[in-house]
Amino acid sequence: MVTALYRRYRPETFAELIGQSQVTDPLRTALRTDRVGHAYLFSGPRGCGKTTSARILARCLNCAEGPTDTPCGACASCIELARDGGGSLDVVEIDAASHNGVDDARDLRERAAFAPARDRYKIFILDEAHMVTTQGFNALLKLVEEPPEHVKFIFATTEPEKVIGTIRSRTHHYPFRLVPPAQMLDYVQQLCTAEGIEVEGGVLPLVVRAGGGSVRDTLSLLDQLIAGSEGNTVLYERAVALLGYTHGALLDEIVDALAAADAPGVFTGVDRVVQTGQDPRRFVEDLLERLRDLIVVAATRDGASAVLRGVPADEIERMAHQASAYGAVELSRAADVVNAALTEMTGATSPRLHLELMAARLLVPSSDDSERGALARVERLERRIGIEGEAPAPASAAPAPRPVEAVEQRREAPRLETPAPPPAAVPAAVPSAPAAASAAPGTVTLQQIRDAWPEVLEVVQGIKRGSWMVVYTSTARAFEGDVLTLGFASENDVQSFRQAQGAGESVSEHLRRAILQVLGVRVKFIARVEGAAAAAPAQAVEERREAPRLDTTAERKSGEAPAVPKPATTGWNVTPIPDAASAPADDEAPPADDEVLPPDDADAPPSDEEPPAPAAPTPAAASAPARSASGGAPASGRARYGEAVVREVLKASFIEEVQLNPRDRPVRLVDESGAATSGSEA
């Protein structure tokens, strides 16, 4: 026969109390500075330390060394008022539940008249004070208002509003709170160590959750688990069964099935919940709790363990996968549905039916035509197909592979139309590749990859933070077939990107998985270093913006552009001229599925830094990144853009370029005879 855990561990000093510093701190200060009032009211939920605190306060007040905030523990009063002391004559604990009438109040009044037998004060602790009748309180009113010097009152109650206002206003009111899970978890862990009990992972968080913030409830549950355990080990299985929670494995199974929209899996799981005799309502609560955890994990990522205390790391990892399989919108929508079901199930005659209907609702987002439901559907589609680019382009400009460029062109369109008939200008800029003509399911363009890049990085971060740190610096440079060319800042990054770290555990594999998840395509990689060329993209954009305008000038002046480019001899950096030779090298051997391709050395970094000399379309200059940087014409076009137009079509060279109002920008040109011509665009 052992006494209950909560009795054996009842705190004897304020320092031992947990989670009530809002009460203990000011009380201890008052004790230290000798500013103790004559009546106290301790209120708060059950089992969080009111009675205990009342006893500690009495002990502090009557300690021979006192009044003190830390009772000495050695004097007669301290010993009598200790956990297993016999009680002191001068501290009267009245159970107001059974002594609540006027007679009891009168009796108390008489007792208060006598001086303390030995100690400093005569202290009355009225526990469960809300049970005192109004008449009882009224009979006490006078005494509580102006008690003799040697009398102190401590009321303790769970329902302070039932203590009549006139009494309340004569006391110092200290509200106790439920103990936060983190502190509670630490506390029970400490107790288990002190008791020499081993507890399987995941048990204590369950106990803490079941205790609902009440220390006594929590300790009672733990006590019961310990009592029912063989030897000195509390098993997870027993704890889940006894506490009536859904087993973590079953919960995982159902959550996984829900995330994958696997209807048979979900209903099998639900059936198992019912067959094991679990209360459906309890299960729905657990599911809601799990969804909340997933939301927390998705939101906090690496910080999740700080918020979800006591949850083992591997479980957090598992939850991170579940969260990313769900998606943020879907998660929050699911939580809404489950929460609504929980409310509906209150008092329902057939909770099982409600449970199954809830599962159905979770599985079919289309049944929910709220905005959130629609968003969730979009999210699912996006994950499967990849993100559609811009809204459909005007009839003349068929969907281009790089939506941004398409937009750029569209913006120029009105102006284009005046100098040249659109059919002449646009087809040159529109790709001929049929694959790019429509974003059919499974087709993803480089621009889509770039647009989705932040999201991809986020998923990588969810998989492994180390991998995220590597791919964070990379840029998608080209996407051909299923080969994605990535630019990295340093050779080091490329190395770490390629390095395998065990089966299927390389950074590239993580990135591949993330892209598959976000865009729905399985890619192969070419990784290259691009160091100094990192500044290129901005310039490339600049060029691209100019391109269509100059292009039309070309079309206007000479109709068909000459096919053979002449070597340019200018002091200017020139962009290689897009040419037939720059068409995607379709015959390039496709890279093996699971490896990162070595960068082809001929594939120089984007071309802005290239020497100006022979700009003939050699394959080297026509590499994929070069094309994307020059932002120029699509593969098969023979368009001449930018300064290429000036050099080749007009056979001129640049002297200077002056940035003016972009609408009115004079360009001074020198033709081959050396005569300067000055043109200004309309």
Ligand SMILES: Nc1ncnc2c1ncn2[C@@H]1O[C@H](COP(=O)(O)OP(=O)(O)OP(=O)(O)O)[C@@H](O)[C@H]1O
């Ligand atoms: N803040 C706390 N820190 C440590 N242990 C606590 C705390 N609160 C309660 N306990 C434990 O719970 C037991 C019950 O506490 P106590 O009797 O003070 O609760 P109470 O607030 O008076 O509850 P009730 O309203 O049900 O009377 C104590 O013996 C102690 O073991």
Ligand SMILES: [Mg+2]
């Ligand atoms: Mg109590």
Ligand SMILES: [Zn+2]
């Ligand atoms: Zn003492």
